[in-house]
Amino acid sequence: MINISTKVQLTFNEPTKSRLDNFVSENLNDQTRSQIQKYIKEGNILVNSNIVEKTGAKLTSGDVIDITIPDEKPIEAVPQDIPLDxxxxxxxxxxxxxxxxxxxxxxxxxxxxxxxxxxxxxxxxxxxxxxxxxxxxxxxxxxxxxxxxxxxxxxxxxxxxxxxxxxxxxxxxxxxxxxxxxxxxxxxxxxxxxxxxxxxxxxxxxxxxxxxxxxxxxxxxxxxxxxxxxxxxxxxxxxxxxxxxxxxxxxxxxxxxxxxxxxxxxxxxxxxxxxxxxxxxxxxxxxxxxxxxxxxxxxxxxx
Incomplete structure (x- = not known):
């Protein structure tokens, strides 16, 4: 059984500003923008070690983003009676x-x-x-x-x-x-x-x-x-x-x-x-x- 729990750190190095939710969703696999917005509202995404209040907060070059993806339901491969060809x-x-x-x-x-x-x-x-x-x-x-x-x-x-x-x-x-x-x-x-x-x-x-x-x-x-x-x-x-x-x-x-x-x-x-x-x-x-x-x-x- 495996818990899907992850900590990720990203650094924003673009020359122009970008929305926090857009940048994070573009750089995380299997995470939708709505999920990212939920993590921001729950305080699971920090910018320069600070909690962010707005999902659309603007990032500037050099900002460090720390992301904690909460534990999801543990995944385990179990037998299921499914037709098999x-x-x-x-x-x-x-x-x-x-x-x-x-x-x-x-x-x-x-x-x-x-x-x-x-x-x-x-x-x-x-x-x-x-x-x-x-x-x-x-x-x-x-x-x-x-x-x-x-x-x-x-x-x-x-x-x-x-x-x-x-x-x-x-x-x-x-x-x-x-x-x-x-x-x-x-x-x-x-x-x-x-x-x-x-x-x-x-x-x-x-x-x-x-x-x-x-x-x-x-x-x-x-x-x-x-x-x-x-x-x-x-x-x-x-x-x-x-x-x-x-x-x-x-x-x-x-x-x-x-x-x-x-x-x-x-x-x-x-x-x-x-x-x-x-x-x-x-x-x-x-x-x-x-x-x-x-x-x-x-x-x-x-x-």
């Missing part, structure tokens, strides 16, 4: 098809009803990680598709090494904005936290290496269907890379335009997954069709 399972590994809308593991804002809660009800996972037992890689909440899970330490170490050595297979399908002159391409652009919006990732000079390969499968009036293969696994990698080259994923609420295809979030699906079995060393490969809304949208574009 199991594609493969043995004593070492589990492969599941994660639906759109499901978070992979518990965290602040999503303490339960996650994929991990469902996995713990379905299987015995021997892992000391109490929030992410068995999880070696993740896909975003509104991305559907295949995920491999380690059921013991031998499997976890093996699968993590394969991810690090780039010897596994992860292929996605995506509907993106715009058309292409080329039939395939490689995006090699480092990804890190956005300098403009702390809740986003972006291509930045000091980011971590990120490589995505894409193949154009079909093209429509204003959209294209791509197959994408990951070399690396950075947060939001495909979504960030596609925006970077001017072809954001359709339906993406974070990186895409407002005028887009309507669905349950981004049209991105982890279709194919391959890895070497940790114990037998045999190659395992799995494929799964995208969800119904993805297929229905494709059929509409085709017609």
């Amino acid at each position: 199991v594609i493969y399972e043995d004593s070492d590994v589990l492969v599941v098809n994660k639906p759109q809308g499901m978070v992979v593991h518990p965290a602040a804002g999503h303490p339960d009803h996650t994929l991990v809660n469902a996995i713990l009800y379905h299987s015995k996972i021997n892992d000391n990680d109490i929030l992410r037992p068995g999880i070696v890689h993740r896909i975003d909440k509104d991305t559907s598709g295949l995920l491999m899970v380690a059921k013991n330490d031998l499997a976890k170490q093996s699968l993590m090494k394969q991810l690090k050595d780039k010897t596994n297979l992860r292929e996605y399908l995506a509907i993106v904005h715009g058309n292409f002159k080329e039939t395939n391409g490689k995006i090699n652009a480092p990804i890190g936290r956005s300098k403009k919006d702390r809740k986003k990732q972006a291509v930045v000079d000091d980011g971590r290496s990120a490589v995505t390969h894409f193949t154009v499968l079909e093209q429509f009036d204003e959209y294209s269907l791509l197959r994408l293969k990951l070399e690396t696994g950075r947060t939001h990698q495909i979504r960030v890379h596609m925006k970077y080259i001017g072809h954001p994923v359709a339906g993406d609420p974070l990186y895409g335009p407002k005028n887009t295809l309507q669905g349950n979030g981004q049209f991105l699906h982890a279709q194919k997954l391959g890895f070497e079995h940790p114990r037998t060393h045999k190659w395992l490969e799995f494929s799964i069709d995208p969800p119904e809304i993805f297929q229905e949208t494709l059929n509409k574009l085709r017609s």
Whole structure:
């Protein structure tokens, strides 16, 4: 069980003045402006060691902001009877098809009803990680598709090494904005936290290496269907890379335009997954069709 309690210190070094609530919300992950305003009113945010009375107090260069994020309800991954689409399972590994809308593991804002809660009800996972037992890689909440899970330490170490050595297979399908002159391409652009919006990732000079390969499968009036293969696994990698080259994923609420295809979030699906079995060393490969809304949208574009 983990208490989500944090103390953070920020220094304001901008040349022009800024509102306290705006500056803090831009620099804290997973904290909304309304939450920040609540912390200010409760005296949990100090400027130069002084309590601030107004949420819109102006900051000047050199101001030091001390933030105490109060303890929230402790988070613990517990088994929950939630439907789980199991594609493969043995004593070492589990492969599941994660639906759109499901978070992979518990965290602040999503303490339960996650994929991990469902996995713990379905299987015995021997892992000391109490929030992410068995999880070696993740896909975003509104991305559907295949995920491999380690059921013991031998499997976890093996699968993590394969991810690090780039010897596994992860292929996605995506509907993106715009058309292409080329039939395939490689995006090699480092990804890190956005300098403009702390809740986003972006291509930045000091980011971590990120490589995505894409193949154009079909093209429509204003959209294209791509197959994408990951070399690396950075947060939001495909979504960030596609925006970077001017072809954001359709339906993406974070990186895409407002005028887009309507669905349950981004049209991105982890279709194919391959890895070497940790114990037998045999190659395992799995494929799964995208969800119904993805297929229905494709059929509409085709017609």
